[in-house]
Amino acid sequence: MRIHLSSVYVDDQDKALRFYTEVLGFVKKVEVPLGEDRWLTVVSPQDPDGTELLLEPDRHPAAKAFKSSLFADGIPLTAFQVDDVAAEFARLQGLGVRFAQEPQAFGPVTTAVLDDTCGNLIQIVQHH
Template sequence: MKIHLSSVFVDDQDKALRFYTDVLGFVKKTEVPLGEYRWLTVVSPEDPNGTELVLEPDGHPAVKPYKAALVADGIPATSFAVQDVHAEFNRLRGLGVQFTQEPLELGPVITAVLDDTCGNLIQIAQYK
């Protein structure tokens, strides 16, 4: 068994697609119209057949309070692996990305937390 899909709830699929591709560097894998929304996924260019991230609309009534509570407590919705947190932090900050946590060593990992502009905090992490 392996993870095939994971979701992040977003407040605007177009804005999310731009951020996750143009800023974070993922590539669009799937886009299927489904009425008002789309089945929209992105993948890592390093693993185009790997786990897909679904840019899931946050329209369900339970989602916005859930997202707001996570953000208020500083809890990331998900975590992405990077080779070098410090380099990625500098690259993303140069693109105007806002961070709620600068690079921090936590035992065997270095992490940073960013705002994805779509209502989520996202952690980037590097194993030392």
């Protein structure tokens, strides 16, 4: 058994696709129309057959409440591993990304937390 898919609830799939591909650097994997929305996934270019991230609409009231509660409390929805948090922080800050937490070391990891512009905080993590 392995993880195939994980979801990030987003308020706008087009805006999310732009952010997750043009800013974070993921690549679109699947796009299937489903009425007003799409089954829309992105993957890491380093692992195109790996875990897919579903950019899932947050239309359900429970999804909106969950997402806004985490954001308000400063809790990241998910985490992405990077090779160098400081370098990624500088790159993303140069692209205008807003960070809720600048790089900080916590024992064997360094983390930073960014705002994905779609209602989520995302943690980036570097393992030492």
